[in-house]
Amino acid sequence: MQSRSWVWSYLLLATLWGMSFAFNQISLQSFTPLQITAGRMALGGLTLLLILVLSGATPRPNRTEVGHLIIVGTVGLALPFTLIAFAQTQITSVLAGLLNATTPLFAGIIITLLIPDERPDRPQAVGLVVGFVGIAVLIGVWDAFSGNFATPVGIAAMLAATLCYGFATSFSRLKLSRSRLSGTQLSSVQLLAGATLAVLLLPIDPGADYPTLEIPSAVALAVLGVLGTGFGMVLFWRIIRQAGSTIATTVTYVIPVVSTTIGVTLLAEGLAWNEILGGLIVIFGVILTQWTQLTARRNFGANQNTAVD
Template sequence: MDKNKLKWVYLFLLSIIWGSSFILIKKGLVGLTPIQVGSLRILFSAVFLFCIGFKYVFKLNKEQWKWTAVSAFCGVFAPAFLFAYAETEIDSNIAGILNSMVPLFTILIGFIVFKIRFKGNQLAGVIIGLIGAVLLIFQGARLNPDQNYYYSLLIILASFLYATNANVVKSKLQDVSVMAMSVGNFVLMALPAFGILIYSGFFDTYNLQQPKVADSLVFVAILGVVGTGITIMVFNRLIQISTPVFSTSVTYLTPLVGILWGVFDGEYFGVYHFIATGVILFGVYVVNFKRYKKKEIPRPHPLD
């Protein structure tokens, strides 16, 4: 399959998996604390990636390790905890919607820090998608007035870090093996995550025989292996074969999947949600729109 078609396959695959991550975090928080959800998510991912590709990390040189560390912190470590804490106060759907700010941050960071140019249609598409996200936020706030929206700042910070990671991968790790980069992320983050898990009292306080804890561990294990371990490889590859803006436009599609999970879980989804969803999808289209010039067919000269 050529890269142009493959990038769309990756985009929709990521949207389905990441869109499901928000409900998995919510279910994980039933029996675990936010700090435990974050650290266990990283550790489950690390074990999975170590098993399938530990040998690849030896292909990274000193300079690549430096940028892999930046990628690990921005794309894996910090967001795992920020999302878990945010979803203790705000709805999982709102968390997914706020995460759609990633493409906007990607353009800004890419232009200011990495000198990556962007096209007018990309900026326009990002703004259109952001308008759709704002519509969804206001609708969520109207339906859930008891939620603490200060915690939404944690999602905005995580979105900023995701955008930073996308630009780092594209600018500094473009030629690095996807497997080496992905496993390298967790080689660096596994030990800190394990230390945090010990500090949280997980091994001292919790009885794994308790139904809530056991169920939450299952949800976090799925989140770690599928929602983080597998998707980080797909996402890193997507960045390499496309652009940071195209790659992060997946965050415009993930809320749609999250909303569907919310409806399945008994949450309300009305007409305004449909309208905002349409705006978001139109924004994704505009971001990735390419104008092709028609080839002019030479007309025969009158004297020919």
């Protein structure tokens, strides 16, 4: 019988990553989007590095891996982190969390472009169509025709961030899947590389002039960096080791539930009917895009259990 020791890690990860949108919203009271990115990536990267050093597993990537890790750290982490924080100056954490669920849709498209042999099967193709219909419902695209589409910049920034995530997922699979380094080691270098770029850009940050530093914002940024970004990566790779990558990626379905609950209950944000419906359609589309992998894993687990019995 397969161990379920990963379940608690899975639930904790979904909670931490789901709450990251609320932590972003609180951090924005005192920090700019770029400052939030620099802070969370530096804290997250240093947290991972400390864990690795204490366990005697200091990352030592080769020259080729360093280049690939810098690309993922900047385009796949620093850029989307900044875009998400910027988007949340325009839209609610609820809408940001729901739009974040579109990441697997973009990953599916990009992996097809990068690896032509991996054409989507029928469930995946249907899932992509359903998912993008869900995005249209989620953002209330009909408002564009009535002149009431009030937050196009924030929505565009959020979708651009998920596109970056999709690229990072696909690029990592293509270039780093055979690395001798562990997932945690790879993540530590990616975070520190992205943090370095963000810190170097801080002097030219156009909005970096805040009169006061609010304690809740500082605490939110610290939690976002150490727990959400650093410890969250440890949990993610632990789930992959214990349950497989297919199970680990399904955390995408749970994150919007957590982010919506936190946004509505703790931040008193509104929730429109189309956001609920669109979010559900997006998640259904994402499930369809991963249907082949999910059913294959379930059948494999059933065969394993039969063999044990």
